[in-house]
Amino acid sequence: xxxxxxxxxxxxxxxxxxxxxxxxxxxxxxxxxxxxxxxxxxxxxxxxxxxxxxxxxxxxxxxxxxxxxxxxxxxxxxxxxxxxxxxxxxxxxxxxxxxxxxxxxxxxxxxxxxxxxxxxxxxxxxxxxxxxxxxxxxxxxxxxxxxxxxxxxxxxxxxxxxxxxxxxxxxxxx
Numbered sequence: 001x002x003x004x005x006x007x008x009x010x011x012x013x014x015x016x017x018x019x020x021x022x023x024x025x026x027x028x029x030x031x032x033x034x035x036x037x038x039x040x041x042x043x044x045x046x047x048x049x050x051x052x053x054x055x056x057x058x059x060x061x062x063x064x065x066x067x068x069x070x071x072x073x074x075x076x077x078x079x080x081x082x083x084x085x086x087x088x089x090x091x092x093x094x095x096x097x098x099x100x101x102x103x104x105x106x107x108x109x110x111x112x113x114x115x116x117x118x119x120x121x122x123x124x125x126x127x128x129x130x131x132x133x134x135x136x137x138x139x140x141x142x143x144x145x146x147x148x149x150x151x152x153x154x155x156x157x158x159x160x161x162x163x164x165x166x167x168x169x170x171x172x173x174x
Contacts, residue, residue, distance in 0.1 A: 003071045007067070007091075016065070019066050022085070023066075036070040036076055037069045042067060046059050118143060120143075125139055126172055128169055139153050149167060150165055
């Protein structure tokens with residue numbers, strides 16, 4: 001288990017991508033992967049309708065902020081703090097405060113997947129909307145939010161068959 005924690009870095013408005021790229025470059029050039037593990041800008045996909053056409057656009061969830069998963073040392077602090085476009089770490093005074101497990105989970109950053117909203121509970125009838133069971137209807141027996149999966153019993157060839165499916169491939173039956 002690594003000692004790395006997620007920290008929030010404040011940047012000049014519009015510099016988020018540049019800051020993230022520059023930190024990644026320094027990590028690459030100086031081989032500091034064990035100190036600075038990951039750099040990301042939380043975004044969400046939004047549908048925009050312009051002139052009757054629907055397009056998908058990526059929107060920053062927190063403009064002017066970049067998340068950095070790092071082991072806090074004098075060296076890693078110095079590298080991030082002195083990256084062009086960075087105004088500082090989020091935290092009181094000069095002491096950066098790592099995000100709590102709860103905050104990290106709420107942001108959905110540690111999975112690298114978009115957070116899936118669960119609109120069903122155990123015992124509910126659901127429709128499978130993707131994968132090899134697309135179109136099947138089943139009953140939820142358990143939900144694992146940590147793994148982003150659910151155990152669903154589907155009726156196949158007259159038999160009840162339990163299958164584990166990603167939450168993104170299941171929707172509550174209307």
